[in-house]
Amino acid sequence: MSSPSDRAALLPYKTDPLTVRIPEACRLTGIGRSKLYELIADGSIEVVKVGAMTLVSFESLKRLIADAREGEES
Numbered sequence: 001m002s003s004p005s006d007r008a009a010l011l012p013y014k015t016d017p018l019t020v021r022i023p024e025a026c027r028l029t030g031i032g033r034s035k036l037y038e039l040i041a042d043g044s045i046e047v048v049k050v051g052a053m054t055l056v057s058f059e060s061l062k063r064l065i066a067d068a069r070e071g072e073e074s
Contacts, residue, residue: 016059016062018057019055019056020055021055022054024056025045025061028061029065040054040056045060045064046059
């Protein structure tokens with residue numbers, strides 16, 4: 001019989017992605033495409049261009065939602 005630590009070693013390593021594409025960023029946040037581009041333009045969301053692809057920083061999406069939550073509490 002294997003121990004819990006042995007089973008954990010067999011599971012794939014789970015981590016957040018570094019970036020997501022625009023449609024995935026919209027899906028994850030519930031923000032529409034136009035609003036997402038507005039937030040990118042005003043610097044609220046960080047992006048990286050790789051060729052023609054626009055990749056959205058996953059951390060900046062998490063920060064945007066966290067900041068919005070803090071704003072609701074005030």
